[in-house]
Amino acid sequence: MTTAHTTPAKELRISRLDKSYAMSRGRSVPAVRDFNLTLAPGEFVTLLGPSGCGKTSVLRTLAGLEDFEAGEILLDGRSIARLPAHQRRIGLVFQNYALFPHMSVFENVAYSLRLRREPDRQVRADVAHALEAVGLSEFGPRLPGQLSGGQQQRVAVARALVMKPDLLLFDEPLSNLDAKLRVQVRAELRRLQKSLGTTALYVTHDQDEAMSLSDRIAVMRAGRVEQVDAPEAIYARPATLFVAGFVGKVNALPGRIVARGADAVTVETLGHRLEQPAVPGAPGPDVLVLARPEALQLVEPGPGMPTGTVEMIEYLGDRTEYRVRVGSTQVTVIETALARHRRIAEGEPVGLAFVARAIHLLPPEAGTPS
Amino acid sequence: MADAVALPGGAQEKIGRGWGLLLLYPVLAAFVLLFVAYPVAELFSRAVMVDGKPTLAVLGKLVADPFSRKVFWNTLLLGAVVAVLGTVIATAFAYAMTRVAIPLKGMWHFLALLPTISPPILMALGLILLYGRRGLVTHELLGIQTTALYGFRGLVLAQLISYFPFAYLLMLNLFRGLDASLEEAASTLGANAWQVLRTVSLRLLMPGLAGSVLLLFSYSFADLGNPLLLGGDFPVMSSQIYQSIIGLYDIPQGACLALLLTLPAVLMFFAHKQLSARTAFATVGAKGSSRHRLVRHRGARAAALAFVGLVSLVIVLQYMTIIAGATTQLFGINYTITGKHLVAALTKSRGALLDTFTLAVVSSAVSVVLGLLIAYFVARTELPGRSWLDFVANLPLAIPGTVIGLGFALAFSGPPIVLTGTAAIIVIAFSVRSLPYGIRSGVAALDQLHRSLDEASTTMGATGGQTLWRVLVPLVRPALLAGMVFSFTRSVTTLSAVIFVVSPHWSLVTPTILSQMDRGDVGEAAALSLMVVVMVLLVVHGVPHLLGRDWREAR
The missing domain is CATH 2.40.50.140 (Nucleic acid-binding proteins)
Structure with a gap:
């Protein structure tokens, strides 16, 4: 494990976020309503909830991939709400990994560094570090299509890590893996995040994943946070019957x-x-x-x-x-x-x-x- | 063990009960051989046979002739320029429509597609009225008398307007089909909109771009109307074939030119086919998303709107000019408003309009029914020779219309089959040209149906024919109707395929417009063109309305 990637962890503060989706004939459906959540520097928080509860909308809004109506997003007190996605320095691991099929594993991971016009030597070193961190050092020349699902998933993580993001976002990254692999990869993810110390927000509908990975869990329902607490507290002292039922x-x-x-x-x-x-x-x-x-x-x-x-x-x-x-x-x-x-x-x-x-x-x- | 014994019996049973439908297989094969393979073979034999003896003399003379060589290179040059410029315009247009937040997208889309439902000669007519010797822009506004329009530049312009929309449709679907998460991933990794387009979207669309280039190349090759009207001192193959046959009545030379035109066209077609098979990896998989984020950058939006608006303006100007030409005494000379051309189009040219409509409707039905049957045999049976049937029936996609039309005229003017002057030769020419699209819609529709449906029907005792009629046809009807509308449009707007087979008994609109323009009856030509556009618009937009909601949704 390497610590060369660590940057001072940042605090994420989301306040009063409102987001809705436009439907036909000018109607709109609220997806996120009065959403408040603060992540301490280096903290791993999971958004847990049923499908359609707005958790992915929150994540995509943070990444700058969705517009929102109201609210504020602060990273260490600095607003990023109006920045376009490519200026936010937020790493996102997609559910389907979204690896570029026309680029090798190396080029996928190097993508953000090349955009920043880092010197070639630096790029090579950083990519090598990132691939080593996810245990794929040998796989640089391969194309994503030649990798297994678990390996693709790890390339996606390496690609997000290499840019030394201020915040790491995970959008159900394990949902396309089979059950055994999921347990193994989630342990690796946890270890990696702890060693880098990057603040991370993770979205899932799987309570086991949320329980095992998180410092704290935010249970969402119909666009709102129902309860935010440590996994043990969520399980033993749920704030509502919904929370109680969702985690067991x-x-x-x-x-x-x-x-x-x-x-x-x-x-x-x-x-x-x-x-x-x-x-x-x-x-x-x-x-x-x-x-x-x-x-x-x-x-x-x-x-x-x-x-x-x-x-x-x-x-x-x-x-x-x-x-x-x-x-x-x-x-x-x-x-x-x-x-x-x-x-x-x-x-x-x-x-x-x-x-x-x-x-x-x-x-x-x-x-x-x- | 039990299965191994039961299987052959079951297979026999299935064939035994489906024999009624199987009878159609040789009929279809005969149709395709007779009306696709035979005319083309006949045409090529005229190129290499003189007085019953094989010879390469005509071909050799043609290849050695500097003028013919120039014509050949002209054709390639025009094709290349139109293909590249058209692809650039189409790609930019499709990008603006799928990735940039601009207003009035429905209108831009409608305008961009107008040329796909118009006869390409309409573009030549509009350009002549606007930018010709007595053009509204060149003569009236700029006060110059120029022939700059006639030749290479005019042809490029006319073909770009006529054919870029087909490339636009192709690119539009490819842009829409790109997995949105790939572009999102690029932007979270720090790529701005331009970098996303350059490093991800366009890279993934490379096969599609090459496909668009080849598509436009083949459209440019096959175009006859624009070269006839605007060619000037820039002759191309298709117009030379026409001159050889109609002007010089030199059939061997026309046939040789047709052969030389067909070779590159067929090569491009197969290259295109290879490429489109490779685009599959770039499109959305089951796990991808197709909701693309729109670029909101002010400058990008303004540029996209300006570009889309400019292209649309060029197209709108064409149609406005046609309308003006149809409603003024003599556009370019006398701008007095009159309704006489429109009246003439509905009286003098009524026969051409009605004949075209009737024959196009009949042949659209023929091509879709034949297409569905061929699709069924290819996709759902193990009959020997079915892949050959598929191959030959799809050839009209590769072979330029001029070549097919000339082949028909030569093959069916004498024994064993004489069809010259009949409606049948036109219907069959239309049908054969649309057959590949009929097959395509049939294959697409059948592929969507799970094989278990016809197996279920068979287990309940239905014959092959009953299964097709009662189970499969109702489910694929929407696709078939869409195929019919497409086939109808293609038949009504073609000039190249029919110019050699029209007769005084059965007149068609596009050759009529061409001869009106040759006579200088610009007003009548414009009025009739307008009628054609209105007729096709009514069919394209009217049929879905008549058929109701489920059909529109199925599209």
Whole structure:
């Protein structure tokens, strides 16, 4: 790994960005609405959301490939919002890599340096460094068409890195790779970004990718940021039911706070009472109780616990998923293969136990679609 | 094992049930041999046979003759200049339309395509009225009496206006088809609009540019109307063939010239075909994007608008002049407004208009039906000889119209088949010339249909003919109608293919316009040209409207 490419990392500040797409007959569809996000120097942030949520629009707007109606984009306090794409010094790795098919790997990577009229010796050295960083030193003379998808992807990264960008953007760069390669390349990407220290914004709809790569994740929905936080916080303490559901399975159960202590609250759900650490500004008294499937355990039915009937069992190898009906609600419980101590059959009555301190409380309105 | 046994039986079954359609195969093959291969072969045999004996004397004399050599080089020079200039204009026009934010794009596009639906002689007529000896610009405005228009310069201008739109259409589709992310990648890497165009777009379009050059080359080669009217002291092959046949009645010499014209034309055609096969790598793949970012730079927009506007102005001036010529007593001499030429076009020339319309409609149907059948046999069957059928049927694309027309006139004026003076010879000449386009639309349409559709139909007990009629035809109808409209346009506007086969019984508009101009009836020629443009415009824009929404969307 080389550190020759590092330039002082920059802070990216996007504020109040509005963008819409013009449709026929003068109508327009909003794509990004009042979007705010700040990336600390060297930080790796992922925009995560379903397709059509506006995440790619944000990325393309940053790169200067889309016009926008309102808002400001600052790199270290300097506005780049009005600069044309070719003056922004922002590297973008495209979903389809967008390698120039008529140029060799070397010429692809050298492209930005040649435009800047760098001396030939410098170009050779820089390209060699960049190709080495992505492990493709031997591939300079090849044409992109002669490379595998994973290799093309790495050439695209090298091409973006070699220009020593102020900001690196990734537009779902792993979506065209097969599942195994994706896991391998994403580890490499993370390592590369950390070693260069370039501020990076990454777009994906794959929560595993977002979780494993990012310092922070911004979950987007319908053109807005729903929550920005570290991956663990997004998973364990989602701000809305949408966020909770987007990063994993979740049981959203109606509940009620029945007692408040100094540093704990008691919440009642499924006819059962739970102690929960109090969070500042805790909602109540009606709440939405979010319990991940692994936060519930199946136990022998007994007094003082919610009981229900197993309606469906899905065996998935490393784990088993159970759908349990408790009164009028259905809950999902996941048991890892090793945790299973007894065979349960469909139609059997079971008891449910909550894993201590593994639930999260939301105000009921956080569960309604915005 | 079970499959291996079942397969031959199944294949036999399929052929057995499709025999009705297979009967058409030899009929088609006979048609193509008789009306494509035979006339051309007959023409070439006249070049190398005198009094039944093979000889290279005529050809040798022609090649040795300094004047003929000059004509040959003239043709090449004109072709080269038109091809290169036309490609430059077409590329710049297509770039402005696909990559620069300029207003009124729909109008510029419409204007640029007007020449594709007009007879090329209309360009010569317009130029003569504007810049000729008594031209509006040269004589009236500048007060000069000049013959500068006649010859090389005039021909270049006329052919550029006539044929650059075809190159523009080609480049337009290629620019639109370029993967947008490649240009975006270049700009994020620091390339400005000009650098993106130079280092990425144009590099990727190289095969397309070469294709455009070859396309224009072959159009210039085949053009007869402009050289006849504007050639002056710059004779080219096509006009010399006409002079040999009509003026001197020297058939062996005309045939030899036709042979010499065909050779480079066919070479270019196959070079073009090779190249277009190679453009595929530059176009959008499944993962690419075709939404291109428009250049907003003020200077670039102003330059693009000025360029597009100037080219459009030249074209508009042509049509305005034709309209003026059609509505004034004698353009250039007497500018009094009159309706008499328009009346004459609808009375005296009514026969030519109606004949042209009828014969072009009939032959467009013929070429599309034959084209679809050939496409079906080529794409969907394993019949022996189908690739030869495809090859011969596509030859009219490569062979200049003059050569086909002369071949028809020579081949069918005597036994075994006499067609001279009939409507059939015109319909067949039109059909044969449009056949490659019929096949192309047929192949494109059939390729879009998944093979499983006709397999499904066959498993449900349909014969080959029933499958074609009930399943495939309804699905490909939009493409076939588009093919018909294209074929109609091509037939109505051609002069070269029909000038040797028209007769007093069946008159056509383009030869009529030519003879009106020879007589000096500029007003009538202009009025009739106008009628042709209106007729084609009505068909091109009217047919989609009559057919409704799904057809327009299918395009």
